[in-house]
Amino acid sequence: MTALIGYARVSKADGSQAIDLQRDALAKAGVDLEHHLYTDAASGKRDDRLGLEACIKALRHGDTLIVWKLDRLGRDLRHLVNLVGDLTKRNIGLKVLAGEGASIDTTTANGRLVFAIFAGLAEFERDLIVERTKAGLAAARARGRSGGRPFKMTPAKLRLAQAAMGKPETKVAELCAELGITRQTLYRFVGPKGELRIDGQRMLDRRKAK
Known part of the structure; x- marks a missing residue:
């Protein structure tokens, strides 16, 4: 049985930011807040969010992840693209309810098109970074220096x-x-x-x- 899974996030854990607005929007969209809502109180720049990790692990084939705004998932474009790419491979949809990403609903053709544009921008950004890195290493070698971090995965x-x-x-x-x-x-x-x-x-x- 497929489910609507909600994720909500505030940036501060001191209680100064309320999550109620997001909870209300997710409930209106059909999310069961008691059983299918995951939350975090952490910066969107962090990718080590326990609530988000639990949410991703809980999602199953055919489910849809629903967020209030796209920046609730994160503020790094490449992280968002990789995340949604993984969801798509697992046949899990993403729906954004408000804000700049409100046109994203990967369960529809139009939503997939919008996400494809995001993915293209992320790839462009990645290519620019690679190009700048290569240029920097070439300049360092020309001065007799070598650069780059050691490869750690085996x-x-x-x-x-x-x-x-x-x-x-x-x-x-x-x-x-x-x-x-x-x-x-x-x-x-x-x-x-x-x-x-x-x-x-x-x-x-x-x-x-x-």
């Missing part, structure tokens, strides 16, 4: 991350600390359910080829 860590992410009780922050990798690195190779992403599959394919 096939062994990747397999451990897959197994751990497949368990509902796994805390992503603790897993990253144990493996000695950043959350960004983890999600680059493994999805929220332990599924391999493109970079993860490439790493394992390269290992098999040796």
Whole structure:
């Protein structure tokens, strides 16, 4: 049976910001607040939000994630694109009720088109960052310096991350600390359910080829 799952967030945990407006909007949209609402009191710039992690793990095939405004999910465009991309692969819809993202409803053709535009912008931003990074490294090499951080993900860590992410009780922050990798690195190779992403599959394919 499919469900409407709600997620709400305020930035401060000191009680100075009320979540009631979001709760009311989600309830009006059909969300069962008692059983299907997940909340956080944390900055949207953080991707280690326990409420959001629990929400993503609770979503099942055919469900729809509903948020009041798009910025409740996060303020980083690439994070949003990756998140919705994962939901889409799992056949989970996203519906935004208000604000600039109110035209996003990935259960409809128009909503998917709007999201595709967001994805295109994120890819453009990513390409610009890569281009600037390459230019910076080239300039450093020309001056006799080398740059770049060491590569921290390994096939062994990747397999451990897959197994751990497949368990509902796994805390992503603790897993990253144990493996000695950043959350960004983890999600680059493994999805929220332990599924391999493109970079993860490439790493394992390269290992098999040796």
